[in-house]
Amino acid sequence: MKLKYIRALFIIAMAAFAATSCYDDSIRPESIFKDEDVRYTEFDAWLQRNYTDPYNVRFEYRMPDRETSFGYWVSPPDIDKAIMIAKTLKYTTIEAMVEMMTTDDEDKDPALFVKQYFPKVIYLVGCFEISSSGTVALASAENGLQINILGANFFEYQKDAERIAGTMLHEFTHILDGIHTHPEEYNQITPSDYVGDRYTSLTEDPLKKGFISNYGRSSIAEDVAEVGGRVISSTPEEWEQIYAAAGPDGGAKLRKKHDLIVSWLRDSYGVDANRWSKIYLDKVKTLDTINWDSLDD
Numbered sequence: 001m002k003l004k005y006i007r008a009l010f011i012i013a014m015a016a017f018a019a020t021s022c023y024d025d026s027i028r029p030e031s032i033f034k035d036e037d038v039r040y041t042e043f044d045a046w047l048q049r050n051y052t053d054p055y056n057v058r059f060e061y062r063m064p065d066r067e068t069s070f071g072y073w074v075s076p077p078d079i080d081k082a083i084m085i086a087k088t089l090k091y092t093t094i095e096a097m098v099e100m101m102t103t104d105d106e107d108k109d110p111a112l113f114v115k116q117y118f119p120k121v122i123y124l125v126g127c128f129e130i131s132s133s134g135t136v137a138l139a140s141a142e143n144g145l146q147i148n149i150l151g152a153n154f155f156e157y158q159k160d161a162e163r164i165a166g167t168m169l170h171e172f173t174h175i176l177d178g179i180h181t182h183p184e185e186y187n188q189i190t191p192s193d194y195v196g197d198r199y200t201s202l203t204e205d206p207l208k209k210g211f212i213s214n215y216g217r218s219s220i221a222e223d224v225a226e227v228g229g230r231v232i233s234s235t236p237e238e239w240e241q242i243y244a245a246a247g248p249d250g251g252a253k254l255r256k257k258h259d260l261i262v263s264w265l266r267d268s269y270g271v272d273a274n275r276w277s278k279i280y281l282d283k284v285k286t287l288d289t290i291n292w293d294s295l296d297d
Contacts, residue, residue, distance in 0.1 A: 043083055046295040050090055051122075055114050059086055061124045061152075075126040077152035082124055084157050085149060085164060087290055089122065092165035092283045093172070100276040113269070119175060121146040126153040139167045141174040161287045165280075166233045173228030174221065180268035182224045186260050189253050194219055207246035210253025227257045231265075232277045233284075 043061075051057040061082035063074070077085075094114055102110040109115075119141070128138070128151040140148045149164065190210045195202065199218040206214045216226035234242070239258060243251035265271040 041079075042295050043079060043086075046083075046297075047086065049297060051086070051094075054111060055094065055118060057118060057120055057122065059122045059124075061086075063123075063125060075153070077124045077126040081126075081152045081155045083295070084161075084292055085124060085152055085155055086122075087292065088157065088161045088164050088287070089168055091287070091290060092161070092280060093168050094118065096276065096280045096283050099279050100272065113271070117176060117179065117269070118172070119145055119147045123148045124152045125150045127151060128154070138163075139171050141171040144175045144178045147171045147175075157287070157290075157292060162284050165284060166229055169229035169232050169280075170225045173225040176228070176265075176269065177221065177224050180264075182264050183260050186224065186257060186264075187220055189256055190223070193217060194223070205250075207242065207254070208250040210246065210250045210257070212242070212254070223257075224261070227254075228261050228265075231258060231261050231273050232280050235277070235281065 047059045051059045059082075061077055061079065063076035097114050097118070098110050101108075101113045123146055125148060138150055140150075142148065147168065149167070154160070155164065193209050193211070195217050197218065199214045202214045202217065206212065206217060209217070211217050211223060212226045212230050216223040243255055245251075246254050262273045265273045
């Protein structure tokens, strides 16, 4: 009984101490975890006007390490490169989609497609992620909410703007595929020709097998993203050249994949892929009209 009595007194004492401690005047209410002071720049103001306010998109170029993969040595992007990439994506991707969805119906918001489906975070990394096998990652999509653009410090607008825009189409297709999955019929076109990581060692022509690239053979998801991106970034004439180069068998498979992606975008998202492609390609052709040095709207 004495032991139980002592134990009960100890518990009461500890509870009283805890209660007293919770109201100790010496404890400060401020959090000990402080965010680093960040200087708000002219570029931040531009991003606020062109990404955050109209579309609720955060363009992250300061590269907080909590967002990076700890499996790679990475570095933040130079601010001048970040500005160029932000301008490129705004012009070729966001503005193209808004124009594509614009109709005569004034009650419909042409930016709604971007607001609903475009990733909420664009995250820039200065260098590329290179695996132990030598493969180089250009970008990645995460959970339908974030797209990482890698190798920003190597960006040269004269030759890389179209590549960055095309990479965004690929990653955005991943996001759309995660929301409304591509047709099951697509999976049956080349079901036994996906090879996983072995795609890096393939030597045969992927077109002959019904794929846009060897990377498309790594998985169905990458195949869909490769075709989806190319549906927007290639002209009808270029597609006919692809079919011809693929031969009768490969060409028929690629044509079916193309047509399924077009119908999927229409039925799932109300997107006219042909119109989107024309607008996108016109913007790519006029990239030299961008004033890369100005942050005036």
